[in-house]
Amino acid sequence: MTPEELYQIAEEEQESLKRFHFRMFVCTAAGCLSSHGDSVLDALKKEIKEAGREEECLCKGVGCMGLCSEGPLVFVEPDGVLYGKVKVEDAKEIVESLGKEPVARLVCPIDLPFFTRQKKVVLENSGVIDPERIEDYIAHSGYEALVQALTEMTPAEVIDGVFKSGLRGRGGAGYPTGLKWSTVSKGVGGAKYVICNADEGDPGAFMDRSVLESDPHRVLEGMAIAAYAVGASQGYIYVRAEYPLAIKRLQTAIRQAERCGLLGNHICNTTFSFQINVRLGAGAFVCGEETALIASIEGKRGQPRPRPPYPAEEGLWGCPTLINNVETFANVPAIIRNGAEWFAAIGTEKSKGTKVFALAGRVKHTGLIEVPMGIPLRDIIFEIGGGIPDERNFKAVQTGGPSGGCIPKEHLDVPVDYDSLSQLGSIMGSGGMIVMDESSCMVDVARFFMEFCMTESCGKCVPCRVGTAQIHDFLQKIINGDAVPDDLEFLKKICDMVKETSLCGLGQTAPNPVLSTLRFFRDEYVNHIVNKECTAGACKVPAKQEVHS
């Protein structure tokens, strides 16, 4: 594939799109598929055929459009109408209304803050292109960045660009991506590897899944650019087996890219060669930790090992290994294409670019959103999310999954960036955001996450293995009304010890949900202990029993 051939494919594809007067996009990502988006797609195609409008109307399956709570979604161009909760029976009506008045009862307004407040970088193609066709991706400037990097830039220039963009790891910890790339590029030894971490395990998080299902080529392109920059020729995508659709689309994308000469040997007639293989996780949360993930790819038990040495120095099979999250790689093509300055202009001083969040829980509009860094938490929940349904009151928002914390309403104006969130005892995390109203008991929330950590701890180091179980039992004791006031201080001490002494990130962050709820919602704990009552009315506290001596 030469640059000229790439532009030719893009042009042909754009031409063929222009032939159609109407274009219908049907979401076929996992969210809408669960409410039968695929049947809607088939029904629409059938109706178009029966109406004899195949020449003027294109109907294609695309990736996630974001507003998952209203799925299945159908978007119609050039009318600019978004239909929500579309059923198979509605297909005929929708096709008939093309170019006329839209079907009023199905219309979702697109001038909602949910759409207007977002800024799409990673998700720019989601909901626009057919994830199973490489031509569609190429028509939307796909693989341009890779070709540009290979033909016009040296590896050092690529790294410099990523460094200057200020991109930080989107897996949660926020390590500067350019620095990581440059460390790996300096590693010595024969082979080097690039790994994409798609083992998304936080409860309620589905950002990486959506990116892989909606725009898989973007991740492949990002990986290939990274491989060129660090000098690797082999890549792995470690994706959890619970994401069958993402796996299928990834494998299709890899095959297509290889056929087009955009992966494989001598990409773009240069000396650069890069293969990507998919590896499936077997359901362990801890395998999202980089050293455990590497052990798992090597065929060993998925357990972390102490760092240093970091994977950048000694990773897969002892070789220098670059390991980044799906979203991090998905940012790279846009940075190369639009320049580091463009990217660095988005976001805050220390957190650049955008972040994808999976907005879930007690908000009106749940789904996938992408916002610029630094946006106040309040805007995400009350504008984009549309506030709390059923006229209830907001209580807290949980970010960062089992490693994060709960942020109460006093701190709703905090800008969403790495440093501000960690000051509040939470973390940016991979992007799960669960909103809770007054009917949620914060002790029970802490217990839920601790139960998750307890069952997902690999069992290698003592503080995490026994500590998470002990903390969980303490929380259960509080919920059952069996705890005494002194237990709270003791609980805090155990949390501190688990945080400080655990081997890997799982144990070091496992106490965060407990510590942050203790910090902001201590009265709920006290109410459970002293009055044997649940403030939210969510837990069933057994009636206080009189003890007769």
Place this chain on the structure above:
Amino acid sequence: MNPSIRVKTFKIDDRDVSAREDETILAVARQNGIFIPSLCYMDGLTPIGACRLCMVEIKGSTKLFASCVTRVEEGIEVITNSKRLQKYRLRILEFLFSERNHICSVCVSNGHCELQSMADQLGLTHVRVPYRYPIQPVDATHERFVVDHNRCILCARCVRVCDEIEGAHTWDIMGRGVEARVITDLNKPWGESESCTNCSKCVHVCPTGALSEKGKSTAEMKKKQQFLPYLTWIREGRT
């Protein structure tokens, strides 16, 4: 000896010490007679940093470092026994005692147990976290040895010695979190294991009464661990 390996000097508890750059803090401390507690570490086996007892402080860092896996650096100042470390170490021991059923008075290893003597040495007087009392099996199918999961602390010494020294890899770990336990072959009874060579290395490296010889009664199981440094020495000498 590789001539390109450099020598570093640094401080452990205000004492000047020197080391080869590929040595760990724990190894250097031991050479200099400085005591750092440990349970999963064993000279001759790959360190895994799992028990977290050997954690030390390094001046200038708020993080703690597992000394068995931390390489020495020029000029660092290591603190092995601060109040903070003592507190954490006691808690780790409490966790271990609370995790399974460690009833010393009826244990084959009573008086010869590394967990017991570590508790004694660090001054653990009582366990403040609730005991979990899990139901754990005992496998006595092997003709010479017994594995009692009630006493296991998951230090993985048996796993490592079997894999790295004996080369049989009979032992491994299954399950996660508190459900994790050591298994032989693919979770077959030890007596039916096809890979076990009956070498007894696992039994002798086991720090507690989890692995013992049959026919031993309370407090009779003394472990003989001298073979390991000897084997390591012979092997290193030959390469």
